Amino acid sequence: MTARKPDPARLDAIVARARAESEARQRGYRERALKLYPWVCGRCGRSFDRGNLHELTVHHRNHDHDxxxxxxxNWELLCS
Ligand SMILES: [Zn+2]
Known part of the structure; x- marks a missing residue:
């Protein structure tokens, strides 16, 4: 009897695809949130421009990124 071994190449492909999908989803909601809301931190009120926009993160109020x-x-812009 042969042990059932997972095929590493197949697992890599699955992981890579899951990661790509998660990154696409990430970009998608970030862009949407930045279009919808003014670029101001919801906690400290600091405002952002294109130069430091990467420090502004999109927070999920219910902590569910999906x-x-x-x-x-469900979004709130917060500085990192
Ligand atoms: Zn802040």
């Missing part, structure tokens, strides 16, 4: 309603109600 919960991205169209109206942006």
């Amino acid at each position: 919960d991205n309603p169209e109206d942006g109600s």
Whole structure:
């Protein structure tokens, strides 16, 4: 009897695809949130421009990164 071994190449492909999908989702909601809201930190009120926008993160109010309603109600912009 042969042990069932996972095929490493196949696992790599699955992991790579999951990562790519997660990154695409990440970019998607970040862009949407930045279009929807003014570039101001919701906690400290600091404002951002194109030069430091990477320090502004999109926070999920309910901590579920897959919960991205169209109206942006689950997002909050916070400085990192
Ligand atoms: Zn802040």
